[in-house]
Amino acid sequence: MIELSHVSRTFGAFRAVDDISFSIPSGQIVGLLGPNGAGKTTTMRMITGFLAPSSGTISIDGTDVADAPIAAKRKIGYMPESAPLYSDMIVDDYLRYVAAMQGVDANAKVPSLAGVCGLTDVMHKNISELSRGYKQRVGLAHALMQDPEILILDEPTNGLDPNQIIEVRNLIKEIGRTRTVIVSTHILAEVEMICDRVIIISKGKIVADSPTEELRGHFGRRMTLRLTVGGCTRDELVCALSSVRGVGAVKDANSTQIRGEAHPISLMLSVDEDEEPRPALFRQVVDRGWTLYELAVQTSSLEDVFRALTADTPVDPGESAKEATR
């Protein structure tokens, strides 16, 4: 159980984190989502005890972190962004060093942990020689050393290639079955895939906090479609499409070059996800003898929610969700 109560952190005149409160029961995977500079890392650093809050309290299992930092640090496994490690050490030596620091029996723990994190083949390599993905795994092994109840991972998939991203996500899901996990990310798909709950932070404030599935419904289920059609004028097309049920705002998009088509028309449509207007849109185009070149989902509703919530001008969330699709 992690509890943040009215936590703020200032750096000089800059308020990196501004009066945030939330509590995370054990066993939940929580995604901390926000644009770069929103305060995700600062929040994580405060929970792990690397930074003290300027005001407010953070408690873990009912104990204030400021009163018993060592006990709190023991319960938390933390991987900072880009997993900073001693690059001059061999992986095996490094993990043994971490085991000694955590008071864990290295001979028993290090080999099994290496297996879990897929490090067995690189145990005798220098950390500086490892690829980004392997470094990230060493960071993960570092965080998991003392079997922490709480795992905090700052941008764990940042800078990895697509295969590595999938591996790390699966690993987090696997680990998260038995522990509390907080993952920060600016990738929405990641949150949708691995998190039970999303906390969206923007400019140091919490702008949304709800279970992942609910967040979408909460702000209206709308998505943006991109559509490219040939053989008609723009006005004809807009007129035909606007009549379809579920279609909201229609906006011009940058048209694409298409061979053999002089004037393809590209539009962005804001549509209601529940109505599923795509079959009707298709028929509208085909029945008139036009050519459909493209019909694609541009942004999912969660992305719209995210953009709306973290946009520059603070607006009412319900209103802004629609605003962003226009």
Next chain:
Amino acid sequence: MTTSSAPRSTTQRPHIAAVIMKRELGAYFSGPIAYIVTGLFLLLSGILFFSAFFLQDRAELRRFFDNLPILLSFFIPALTMRLFAEEKRSGTIETLMTLPVTELDVVWGKFAAAWISAIAMLAPTVSYVVTVALFGRPDPGPIVGGYLGALFLCAAFSAIGLFASSVTKNQIISFFIAFGISIVLSTMDYFLIFLPGTVVHFLSYFSAGAHFSSISRGILDTRDLLYFVSVTLLFLVLTVEVEQRERR
């Protein structure tokens, strides 16, 4: 200060400092810096020693010990400059400080590593003692005193170096801060002659050079030892303070 000093009562603290010390020593001796620094130190101290030994035909270590504070002002910062600065530059300070450690554990561990490295750098100079003993009958007092004083001097300069390393991310800046403080403490009695007597008397208490030469003459005065212990502890406390401030 109040919040961070609470966990000191926790058990197994010396163990943690020892783990940190071991890692630092491992990193230091597995890289080239240890051998470059030690080699250069031996070259310069050897020139000082052998020029006195052959040219002036003296079977003593006087000249070596007289110049030791200045030599160490340069060489110990080279050993200590990376201790905190490198952790801050590369970000490993975050993985370190979020392990179950206190700032004090880390400072003790790193200080111990620096001190041992400095002693390791000094150790080969025992061969000068052997050389002198083979060709003459040196007075053992100044030699024993000189090495004892050197241990204290190394501790003080290691603490200064550690402090200098904690205030910056840049190893070069760290080096020059440590060198600056150490060289002033080492050479201040040379400058004091320009000042009026009462001021000199007061300021000379702060001179590492004066305290060291007193010990290295073979005179054991608790005031000299106390001076080095105070300087060491002062800079260690300052380092802990700097580290705690970074969390706040």
